[in-house]
Amino acid sequence: xxxALPQLRALVAVVDTGGFGAAAHRLGVSQxxxxxxxxxxxxxxGRPVVARGVPITPTLLGRRLVEHARIAVAEAAAxxxxxxxxxxxxxxxxxxxxxxxACHAVLPGLLAGWSAEYPELRIVLLEGEDDEVxxxxxxxxxxxxxxxxxxxxxxxxxxxxxxxFQVVLRTxxxxxxxxxxxxxxxxxxxxxxxxxxxxxxxxxxxxxAGCAFTPTHRVRQxxxxxxxxxxxxxxxxxxxxxxxMEGAGLVLVPVAQHLRRELVLTGxxxxxWRPGVAQMIDAVRARRAA
Numbered sequence: 280x281x282x283a284l285p286q287l288r289a290l291v292a293v294v295d296t297g298g299f300g301a302a303a304h305r306l307g308v309s310q311x312x313x314x315x316x317x318x319x320x321x322x323x324x325g326r327p328v329v330a331r332g333v334p335i336t337p338t339l340l341g342r343r344l345v346e347h348a349r350i351a352v353a354e355a356a357a358x359x360x361x362x363x364x365x366x367x368x369x370x371x372x373x374x375x376x377x378x379x380x381a382c383h384a385v386l387p388g389l390l391a392g393w394s395a396e397y398p399e400l401r402i403v404l405l406e407g408e409d410d411e412v413x414x415x416x417x418x419x420x421x422x423x424x425x426x427x428x429x430x431x432x433x434x435x436x437x438x439x440x441x442x443x444f445q446v447v448l449r450t451x452x453x454x455x456x457x458x459x460x461x462x463x464x465x466x467x468x469x470x471x472x473x474x475x476x477x478x479x480x481x482x483x484x485x486x487x488a489g490c491a492f493t494p495t496h497r498v499r500q501x502x503x504x505x506x507x508x509x510x511x512x513x514x515x516x517x518x519x520x521x522x523x524m525e526g527a528g529l530v531l532v533p534v535a536q537h538l539r540r541e542l543v544l545t546g547x548x549x550x551x552w553r554p555g556v557a558q559m560i561d562a563v564r565a566r567r568a569a
Contacts, residue, residue, distance in 0.1 A: 282323060284355055287348035289316035290328060290337075294345050295420070297334025318551075320344070333403050335469055350550055373555065376405040376412045377425040377540040378476050378499055380520035381542055385440045389544070389563060396562050400555075401545040409476030410500075416451060416546070426543050427476060435557045436545035442519030443539050444477075444484060445531035447508045454532065461535040462488035462516075469495040469513030473504050481516050487536045507527060 292302035293313065303310040320328050328341035337345055377386055382404070393400055405415060409427045415425040425439060446460045454460050462484050472478060472494035485492040495513060498504050501524060506517050509528045516538055522531055544560055546552035 282320065283316075285312075285352065286316040286320045287351050289313045290320060290341070290348050291352055291419075291551045292344055293317060293329060293335055294337050297336070299335070299395065312400065353419050353553065354551060356553065371399070371401055371410075372401045372551065373423060373559070374405065374421040375423045376407055376415045376421040378409050378412055378427060379406055380442075380518050380524075381425040381427075381440065382406050383431075383524055384522075385542060386522040389439070392563065392566055393559060397559070398455045400559075417549060418548065419547075423544070423556050426545055427540055428480075429543050429545065429548075431548035433517060435552075435560055436543050437560050438541055439544045439563065440542040441539050442539070442542075444480065444516050444534045445519055445522070446534055447505065447515040447517055447525060448530055448532060449508060449511060450528055450530055451532075452514070455530045457532055459533045463490055465514055466490055471496045471504055471507050471513040471515040473497075473501055473515070473517065474499050475501065476497065477518055477540070479517075480540060484534060484536045484538055487538070501506065513568055 288306060289302060289312075292305045293299060294304045296305060299310050299313045299317075303313045306313065317329060324340060324344075326340060327338050327350075328344055329337050330338055375386075382407075386404070390402060393402065405412075405421060407415065412421075412424050413426055413429070416426070429436070438564060446454070446465065448455045448460075452560060458550045470483065470493065474497050482492050496507065498507065501517065501521060504517070505525050507513065508515055509526070516532070517532065519533075525531060546556045546560075
């Protein structure tokens with residue numbers, strides 16, 4: 280029994296895209312080639328590795344196999360890139376993930392620096408929730424990420440930002456003119472919460488204030504959150520890096536409780552880094568030290 284790399288590439292693409300046609304488009308091959316690759320894996324295994332529905336999903340065996348397939352595909356890509364460029368200068372396409380506030384306040388400067396230093400480099404950006412970003416980094420969807428308060432460490436990781444929390448208020452709210460706001464003073468205001476991240480930190484702020492954490496609405500997009508506060512539906516708490524995203528009619532006032540986030544630029548903790556990623560981080564480190 281033998282497994283070929285094209286079969287593993289096909290499995291990863293089918294699981295990620297949910298279909299043979301979409302997987303073929305990603306890989307730049309025919310749909311028939313993808314179907315034959317999956318069929319070959321299933322002959323080797325003696326049972327299905329994907330369930331052929333809409334979308335196509337992995338079987339229990341397929342879920343286990345795709346974890347190994349991602350590592351094998353990533354290792355092969357790293358070896359191919361190293362052969363093309365023994366100096367490991369960043370080139371080609373690198374996929375980067377970050378949460379919305381980092382995309383707004385941190386990434387523009389990083390992207391500009393990389394563009395100037397590595398003109399052959401093309402960065403593909405994915406914006407996601409905090410947990411999504413970590414998941415993408417570890418399952419191989421992305422090569423590099425800005426992670427919030429990571430519970431894992433890598434020696435090459437680089438802190439790129441830190442912030443506290445701000446209360447989002449309408450400009451006519453009684454607390455809008457204060458220099459800071461105690462979370463306890465928001466007890467009578469409906470709490471609107473973004474599901475894009477930071478719930479753990481906001482829960483902690485309410486715990487510090489001795490207040491019940493009872494959001495009345497949960498929304499995914501920060502733009503929706505700001506629109507709801509602007510409409511008078513409630514108040515919210517957001518990271519300081521969101522400053523400038525709120526728009527007219529709203530103010531951001533620092534929270535009196537002390538709690539900070541750290542944002543770290545890193546590659547994955549439990550799989551090999553793509554060649555060039557460490558150099559990208561080192562370039563940021565060098566620019567900041569200059």
